[in-house]
Amino acid sequence: MPGPSAKDGSHSPDFDRPDTDRFGTLVHAVARDRDRMAFAALFRHFAPKILQYCLKLGADRGTAEELVQDVMLTVWLKAGSFDPAQATVGTWVFTIARNRRIDHLRKEMRPAPDPDDPAMTPASHATPEESAQLVQSSRQLHDAIGSLAANQSEVLRRSYFLEQTHEEIAKDTAVPLGTVKTRLRLALQHLKSSLRDEA
Amino acid sequence: MTLPLHHPDDQLLIGYASGQERAGKSLLVATHLAYCPDCRQRVASYEALCGEWFEDLPCPDHGALDALLDHMDGLLAAALPTAETASLKPLDAGSIRAWPVPEPLRSWLPKAIDTPTDDGTWREISKGVWLSGWDRTLSGTTICLLRMASGAPVPAHRHTADELLLVLRGAFRDEYGSYALGDVAQYVADTDHHAFGASEEDCICLFLLDGELIFLDEDGKPLQPTRS
Numbered sequence: 001m002p003g004p005s006a007k008d009g010s011h012s013p014d015f016d017r018p019d020t021d022r023f024g025t026l027v028h029a030v031a032r033d034r035d036r037m038a039f040a041a042l043f044r045h046f047a048p049k050i051l052q053y054c055l056k057l058g059a060d061r062g063t064a065e066e067l068v069q070d071v072m073l074t075v076w077l078k079a080g081s082f083d084p085a086q087a088t089v090g091t092w093v094f095t096i097a098r099n100r101r102i103d104h105l106r107k108e109m110r111p112a113p114d115p116d117d118p119a120m121t122p123a124s125h126a127t128p129e130e131s132a133q134l135v136q137s138s139r140q141l142h143d144a145i146g147s148l149a150a151n152q153s154e155v156l157r158r159s160y161f162l163e164q165t166h167e168e169i170a171k172d173t174a175v176p177l178g179t180v181k182t183r184l185r186l187a188l189q190h191l192k193s194s195l196r197d198e199a
Numbered sequence: 200m201t202l203p204l205h206h207p208d209d210q211l212l213i214g215y216a217s218g219q220e221r222a223g224k225s226l227l228v229a230t231h232l233a234y235c236p237d238c239r240q241r242v243a244s245y246e247a248l249c250g251e252w253f254e255d256l257p258c259p260d261h262g263a264l265d266a267l268l269d270h271m272d273g274l275l276a277a278a279l280p281t282a283e284t285a286s287l288k289p290l291d292a293g294s295i296r297a298w299p300v301p302e303p304l305r306s307w308l309p310k311a312i313d314t315p316t317d318d319g320t321w322r323e324i325s326k327g328v329w330l331s332g333w334d335r336t337l338s339g340t341t342i343c344l345l346r347m348a349s350g351a352p353v354p355a356h357r358h359t360a361d362e363l364l365l366v367l368r369g370a371f372r373d374e375y376g377s378y379a380l381g382d383v384a385q386y387v388a389d390t391d392h393h394a395f396g397a398s399e400e401d402c403i404c405l406f407l408l409d410g411e412l413i414f415l416d417e418d419g420k421p422l423q424p425t426r427s
Binding site: 036043052069073087097125160191 | 201213214219232233244247248249251253259275300303304338
């Protein structure tokens with residue numbers, strides 16, 4: 001039986017809500033009202049993270065600051081395309097930062113499917129069996145990610161997110177190189193074990 | 200509708216999601232995603248994981264960024280929200296026998312893919328097996344098309360690095376399985392595999408190779424490259 005505190009919770013103002021909701025509300029305010037205050041709040045939260053991300057991936061300070069502006073300007077312009085059903089604001093900002101730094105730091109463009117492309121196979125083309133499989137596969141991967149051992153998750157993070165070499169990871173975490181390789185292999189096996197049954 | 204059964208491994212999917220994977224293999228992964236709702240949701244899960252790591256980044260200095268925020272004032276005022284300017288490449292450009300290849304590959308392909316095999320567009324490497332004259336090198340990965348007539352075996356070859364195939368038309372088979380539209384076959388360096396066309400029409404694949412590809416003659420000796 002819900003106590004009084006739960007009842008009070010239903011009247012709680014925006015700032016009491018979990019961050020994910022709060023940021024979603026801010027992005028929505030930017031999209032709908034061109035709300036500068038909301039933008040400033042998003043900037044204060046995300047700009048330091050974008051800066052840190054770019055610095056860790058080898059940008060110098062000047063380039064990293066340019067990228068912060070570039071990413072936040074994209075947030076300002078594309079706020080209307082943010083879809084809370086698809087991703088959290090943090091993940092959305094990460095994907096923008098990822099794409100911009102690939103452009104800037106690697107001078108490459110990142111190939112991506114176009115969701116408006118009529119030649120793309122929509123999930124709705126799946127048979128009922130395939131649809132059930134899709135739901136199950138998503139849940140299994142979610143569980144696998146959630147149950148990764150901490151040291152395996154850390155090696156994944158350094159290897160894929162920070163793009164460190166095995167040698168760099170060994171040095172930074174003071175772990176033998178062989179152990180780094182083993183942990184990475186085990187982490188990938190763990191994720192793969194959640195893979196749909198291959199015919 | 201049958202969705203793809205053979206997918207890029209998780210190393211490629213997480214590398215694509217994090218941005219660690221380079222452009223060449225990303226082109227194949229992204230094109231597979233257009234065919235495969237399962238891998239799209241898998242990549243979304245890995246992006247969410249990266250989003251958590253992004254949120255967890257330590258942020259030592261806030262002060263210096265305030266100046267940057269002030270500086271953005273002018274930028275924000277000047278910038279107009281972009282209407283989605285996405286200009287889709289016409290479907291008939293980069294299509295195989297009127298079947299459009301999905302983006303992002305479509306924008307890379309030359310206009311007519313399914314041309315006769317004797318007009319110089321395709322280079323025959325053995326009976327019933329061709330490589331496209333079109334090729335690209337992207338972040339060190341060589342990209343072209345491989346075409347196999349029904350039952351035609353790809354000649355023995357050796358590759359010193361990873362080899363990847365994505366089926367764009369028809370089907371092929373090897374000792375590991377049967378591959379149809381949207382399926383990915385992934386072979387690590389120095390593995391033996393024997394692919395042959397397994398559909399009535401010619402099978403056409405996107406073909407990616409990290410290192411050098413050396414075709415072997417009947418005695419297993421390297422053939423002279425016949426690049427035009």
